[in-house]
Amino acid sequence: MKRKTNLAATVALLPTWLVAVVVFIGTMGWSIHLSFTNSTIFPSSTYVGLAQYQKLFSSAKWLASLQNVVTFGILYVGGCLLLGFLLATALDRKIRFESVFRTIFLYPYAMSFVVTGLIWQWMLNPMLGIQASVRSLGWDSFVLDWVVNRDMAIYALVLAGVWQGAGLVMVIVLSGMRGIEAEQWKAARIDGIPVWRIYLSIILPQLGPALAAAGLLLAMGVIKTYDIVVAMTNGGPGNATEVPAKFIMDNLFGRQNLGLATAGATVLVLGVLMIVAPFRYAMHMRGKKRGAR
Amino acid sequence: MQSAVSIKNLKIAYGDQTVIEEMSIDIAPKEFLVLLGPSGCGKSTLLNAIAGLQDITAGEIWISGKNVTWEEPKDRGIGMVFQSYALYPRMSVRKNLSFGLRVAGLPKAEIEARVSRTAALLHLDTLLDRRPAELSGGQRQRVAIGRALVREVDVFLFDEPLSNLDAKLRNELRVEIKKLHQSLGNTMIYVTHDQVEALTLADRIAILRDGVIQQLASPAEIYQRPANLFVAGFIGAPMMNFIEGHIETGDGAPVFESHGLRVDLSGYGFRTPPASGPATLGFRPDHLMLDGAASGMPTLPGRISVVEPMGSEAVLWFDWAGHSLSLRLMGDVTLRPGDGLSPGLDIAKASLFGTDGSRL
Amino acid sequence: MARLHPNGPRPTQITAGRIGLYLFLIVAVLFFTLPLYTMVVTSLKTMDEIRLGQIFSLPSKLDVSAWITAWSGACMGTVCVGIRSGFWNSLAITLPSVALSVFIGAVNGYALSLWRPRGASVLFGLLLAGGLIPYQIFLYPMVRAMATVGLYNSLAGIILVHVIFGLPLVTLLFRNYFVSVPEELCKAARVDGAGFWRIFFEIMLPIAVPMVVVVSMLQFTGIWNDFLLGLVFAGRDNLPMTVQLNNIVNTTMGERTYNVNMAATILTALVPLAIYFLSGRWFVRGIAAGAVKG
Numbered sequence: 005m006k007r008k009t010n011l012a013a014t015v016a017l018l019p020t021w022l023v024a025v026v027v028f029i030g031t032m033g034w035s036i037h038l039s040f041t042n043s044t045i046f047p048s049s050t051y052v053g054l055a056q057y058q059k060l061f062s063s064a065k066w067l068a069s070l071q072n073v074v075t076f077g078i079l080y081v082g083g084c085l086l087l088g089f090l091l092a093t094a095l096d097r098k099i100r101f102e103s104v105f106r107t108i109f110l111y112p113y114a115m116s117f118v119v120t121g122l123i124w125q126w127m128l129n130p131m132l133g134i135q136a137s138v139r140s141l142g143w144d145s146f147v148l149d150w151v152v153n154r155d156m157a158i159y160a161l162v163l164a165g166v167w168q169g170a171g172l173v174m175v176i177v178l179s180g181m182r183g184i185e186a187e188q189w190k191a192a193r194i195d196g197i198p199v200w201r202i203y204l205s206i207i208l209p210q211l212g213p214a215l216a217a218a219g220l221l222l223a224m225g226v227i228k229t230y231d232i233v234v235a236m237t238n239g240g241p242g243n244a245t246e247v248p249a250k251f252i253m254d255n256l257f258g259r260q261n262l263g264l265a266t267a268g269a270t271v272l273v274l275g276v277l278m279i280v281a282p283f284r285y286a287m288h289m290r291g292k293k294r295g296a297r
Numbered sequence: 298m299q300s301a302v303s304i305k306n307l308k309i310a311y312g313d314q315t316v317i318e319e320m321s322i323d324i325a326p327k328e329f330l331v332l333l334g335p336s337g338c339g340k341s342t343l344l345n346a347i348a349g350l351q352d353i354t355a356g357e358i359w360i361s362g363k364n365v366t367w368e369e370p371k372d373r374g375i376g377m378v379f380q381s382y383a384l385y386p387r388m389s390v391r392k393n394l395s396f397g398l399r400v401a402g403l404p405k406a407e408i409e410a411r412v413s414r415t416a417a418l419l420h421l422d423t424l425l426d427r428r429p430a431e432l433s434g435g436q437r438q439r440v441a442i443g444r445a446l447v448r449e450v451d452v453f454l455f456d457e458p459l460s461n462l463d464a465k466l467r468n469e470l471r472v473e474i475k476k477l478h479q480s481l482g483n484t485m486i487y488v489t490h491d492q493v494e495a496l497t498l499a500d501r502i503a504i505l506r507d508g509v510i511q512q513l514a515s516p517a518e519i520y521q522r523p524a525n526l527f528v529a530g531f532i533g534a535p536m537m538n539f540i541e542g543h544i545e546t547g548d549g550a551p552v553f554e555s556h557g558l559r560v561d562l563s564g565y566g567f568r569t570p571p572a573s574g575p576a577t578l579g580f581r582p583d584h585l586m587l588d589g590a591a592s593g594m595p596t597l598p599g600r601i602s603v604v605e606p607m608g609s610e611a612v613l614w615f616d617w618a619g620h621s622l623s624l625r626l627m628g629d630v631t632l633r634p635g636d637g638l639s640p641g642l643d644i645a646k647a648s649l650f651g652t653d654g655s656r657l
Numbered sequence: 658m659a660r661l662h663p664n665g666p667r668p669t670q671i672t673a674g675r676i677g678l679y680l681f682l683i684v685a686v687l688f689f690t691l692p693l694y695t696m697v698v699t700s701l702k703t704m705d706e707i708r709l710g711q712i713f714s715l716p717s718k719l720d721v722s723a724w725i726t727a728w729s730g731a732c733m734g735t736v737c738v739g740i741r742s743g744f745w746n747s748l749a750i751t752l753p754s755v756a757l758s759v760f761i762g763a764v765n766g767y768a769l770s771l772w773r774p775r776g777a778s779v780l781f782g783l784l785l786a787g788g789l790i791p792y793q794i795f796l797y798p799m800v801r802a803m804a805t806v807g808l809y810n811s812l813a814g815i816i817l818v819h820v821i822f823g824l825p826l827v828t829l830l831f832r833n834y835f836v837s838v839p840e841e842l843c844k845a846a847r848v849d850g851a852g853f854w855r856i857f858f859e860i861m862l863p864i865a866v867p868m869v870v871v872v873s874m875l876q877f878t879g880i881w882n883d884f885l886l887g888l889v890f891a892g893r894d895n896l897p898m899t900v901q902l903n904n905i906v907n908t909t910m911g912e913r914t915y916n917v918n919m920a921a922t923i924l925t926a927l928v929p930l931a932i933y934f935l936s937g938r939w940f941v942r943g944i945a946a947g948a949v950k951g
Contacts, residue, residue: 010772010774010775011774012852012853012854013768013772013773013774013853014774014775016764016765016768016853016854017765017768017769017774017777017780019761020761020765020780020784020824020828021776021780023787023821023824024780024783024784024787025783027787027795027799027821028783028784028786028787028790028795029783030798031794031795031798031799031802032790032794032795034797034798035794035795035797035798036794038797047801087685090681091685094678094681094682094685097678099678099679099682103937105682105685105686106941107934107937108686108689108690109685109689110933110940110941111689111693111930111933111934112689112692113944114878114926114929114930114932114933114940115882115926115929115930116881116882116883116884116899116925116926116929117882117884118882118884118899118902118903118925119882119899119902119922119925119926122902122903122906122918122922123692123693123695123696123922124692125906126695126696126699126712126915126918126919127691127692127695127712129712129915131710132707132708132710132712132915133712134712136710136711136712137710137711137712137713137714139710140710140711167688167689167692171689172944175941175944176944199674224789227791228791228792230884230885231884231885231899234884234903234907235884235903235906235907238907249791249793252793253793253885256793256796256797257889262797265793265797266794266797268793269791269793269794269796270794272791272793272794273790273791273794276789276790276791280789345844348844348848349847350844350847350848369847369850370844370847370848370850371847371848371849371850375848376848377844377845377848379841379844379845380841381839381841381842383839383841383842383844383845384845385842385845385846385859385860386863386864387860387863387864388860388863396846396849396851396859397848397849397850397851400849400850400851400855401850444845444849448849456841
């Protein structure tokens with residue numbers, strides 16, 4: 005008993021079906037296929053099994069980039085969540101000029117990763133940046149050379165990333181806080197619970213879904229991390245800030261090593277699945293519980 | 298005479314979940330039919346199916362002598378009023394009223410004539426250039442009704458049109474809808490979960506539960522002779538009193554017995570010849586008489602636990618044999634909690650239900 | 658004796674907690690604004706002054722020559738034409754991409770939420786998945802496919818790519834928006850005889866104007882700020898501003914002209930920042946909506 009009006013809806017969705025099937029499924033299938041061949045500049049159809057993956061995981065650069073992205077990811081997501089939560093809490097305390105503060109904390113999020121990377125590259129420039137300024141004040145032993153220091157370069161990325169992303173968490177958390185009923189505050193005040201305790205024991209647990217959503221959003225960004233590295237350190241010094249996305253791009257377009265690049269991209273997709281699957285599962289279970297009737 | 302709306306063996310199911318089960322109803326021209334039931338009983342689904350907004354699984358729907366089972370909503374000759382009003386937010390009242398006519402490509406003069414006629418009927422004349430957001434709840438609902446009227450069709454469908462309004466407005470608009478029906482003489486099918494709306498508006502009420510019609514009859518019939526325990530309990534406030542017991546058919550007249558109470562059933566209109574066995578006796582709070590013993594009625598002696606005054610009347614709650622029973626009294630009440638009473642039961646107005654819940 | 662008789666409004670007290678709160682806010686404000694401040698002052702200094710190593714000091718006199726150079730004379734490799742061509746390229750890429758993706762996404766969201774034709778949930782699931790997967794896995798086959806149809810390294814090509822990769826988020830946002838529109842509105846319009854497109858253009862789109870604005874802004878900043886897709890698909894003649902900026906800053910030969918670099922950086926950030934500062938609340942609504950996925 006399908007009616008003709010539903011046909012219009014189906015037709016309207018056709019271009020999107022095309023994109024979903026051809027672009028999202030088709031190209032991904034081709035890429036995964038290529039990762040099992042010995043393709044270099046041009047696609048080859050000679051299957052080499054898992055050889056590209058073996059090569060990938062014996063590459064020092066790839067292993068370094070995996071380690072880097074994990075370090076960066078944990079510190080960046082954790083830093084954004086912590087700073088964003090603190091900022092949101094501060095703004096929730098009925099302060100003056102709240103919208104001015106909010107505007108200031110969020111503006112970096114409007115800028116591109118390239119711009120963010122370049123700003124902090126300049127701030128952290130050891131010859132002319134913050135380090136030079138502080139030294140000229142008389143503190144001669146002051147060191148802030150993260151962008152050129154092998155051991156510290158990854159933290160420079162974290163610093164720039166948190167600067168850009170904390171505002172996002174703040175907005176999400178703040179809107180979550182504003183959604184909590186005012187009566188809970190009144191009840192807690194009558195019970196004489198201190199403010200910090202209210203945030204920790206009453207507000208924070210209710211913000212779970214908001215924080216999880218923000219965390220997931222940031223984690224997806226971590227896996228895609230590319231622009232900020234290219235702009236700020238270009239992977240250096242040495243391999244100190246190499247990341248998988250950049251490794252893939254370099255092999256795809258610079259070194260023309262198609263098989264290796266697509267193998268890396270496949271691993272990246274698996275990484276996304278590993279991050280998203282538990283989250284989706286939790287959402288699904290919650291939805292089931294709520295939807296049961 | 299030809300039915301205005303006729304539903305034949307209608308079935309609606311989602312997968313293996315059945316919402317409407319093999320239903321047939323004939324609605325006469327100019328009839329006001331109310332579909333009444335608790336939420337989830339399928340009454341809105343049924344209305345949407347009549348409108349053509351809901352795909353059906355089996356059966357036929359006829360409107361004004363035409364099989365419209367596969368027709369688009371606009372081609373069924375219906376107008377519909379929704380619970381949330383569903384006014385088009387970015388259009389003025391005038392545009393809201395005329396949208397359907399413009400889509401249908403009616404001449405401009407005709408559209409204007411119809412809109413102004415409808416606006417006059419519903420006192421919307423001064424509101425025509427306002428946006429829905431600038432109207433009060435009652436005004437919005439009148440626009441929604443106007444949008445159905447302006448189509449000048451034979452059948453109007455109402456989907457809980459008053460349930461978003463406050464109590465006072467609800468009463469006012471209820472009267473307005475009744476007047477409208479009396480002056481227009483259209484067929485109206487009206488979905489509600491409010492029994493007061495159903496009892497006051499309907500020519501006939503269909504009470505639905507789990508996709509099955511429990512009783513289809515006039516309001517008086519439904520109130521006085523409920524077809525089963527569900528209908529008996531659903532209609533009436535306070536709820537009908539129920540007493541479990543059993544029927545004895547000895548040599549003389551049949552008797553209902555419970556906790557020492559013996560009720561002679563010779564005055565009860567049995568639908569089927571009485572038989573011995575367990576049964577439930579139901580009687581409304583209005584059918585207990587404080588001075589009943591004097592006229593020889595069986596009595597239910599007890600002690601008052603709560604008095605609920607309601608202005609012109611009062612409800613007394615009293616305890617009898619472990620049951621909390623209610624009794625309605627008109628006028629001022631001087632009785633207080635703790636006082637004893639011994640009301641009599643008018644068996645002619647009571648109902649008896651068998652073990653399967655249906656009326657005996 | 659000195660105790661007051663409590664009467665009238667309670668006097669405001671300045672507590673230690675309140676002071677700590679404002680201290681934290683001031684430190685936070687410094688952390689967030691200092692980079693922008695240093696960018697601006699650096700861009701207005703001469704190279705001689707920059708070499709003094711006083712990154713926070715104000716310029717001794719305003720010198721806008723770095724801005725002029727950044728706009729029209731800065732070098733990418735051996736070509737010294739400034740960043741202005743990137744600005745026009747970014748506009749030419751972003752405007753059509755935003756318009757197309759928002760329109761298609763709005764139709765998608767409307768169809769998926771209010772009509773739900775067969776396979777709607779499958780399509781929505783595919784789109785969500787597509788939106789989560791890193792671009793790297795799509796890139797090479799897409800480059801080949803675009804080259805085959807002659808769209809690789811063309812303006813139309815990069816626009817198409819932005820529309821494709823914008824669809825998941827835009828569709829999601831519009832679907833979530835239209836899901837909250839009462840279904841009865843659609844039913845009422847159907848009783849009035851309106852069909853799929855008529856309901857979309859005359860009823861749903863006018864309701865969704867705020868969402869259209871929010872999503873357009875989100876898409877505008879997102880596409881303007883894109884680096885990866887522009888780098889791969891746009892081709893030498895259509896490189897967006899972000900790619901040109903990176904080329905200017907990170908491939909300069911000889912001494913780095915930090916004032917020019919900073920001026921170019923500010924110029925690149927200017928459009929999204931202007932949108933952000935002018936629209937404020939709308940932008941916030943956009944990211945809040947985008948964050949609550951699924």
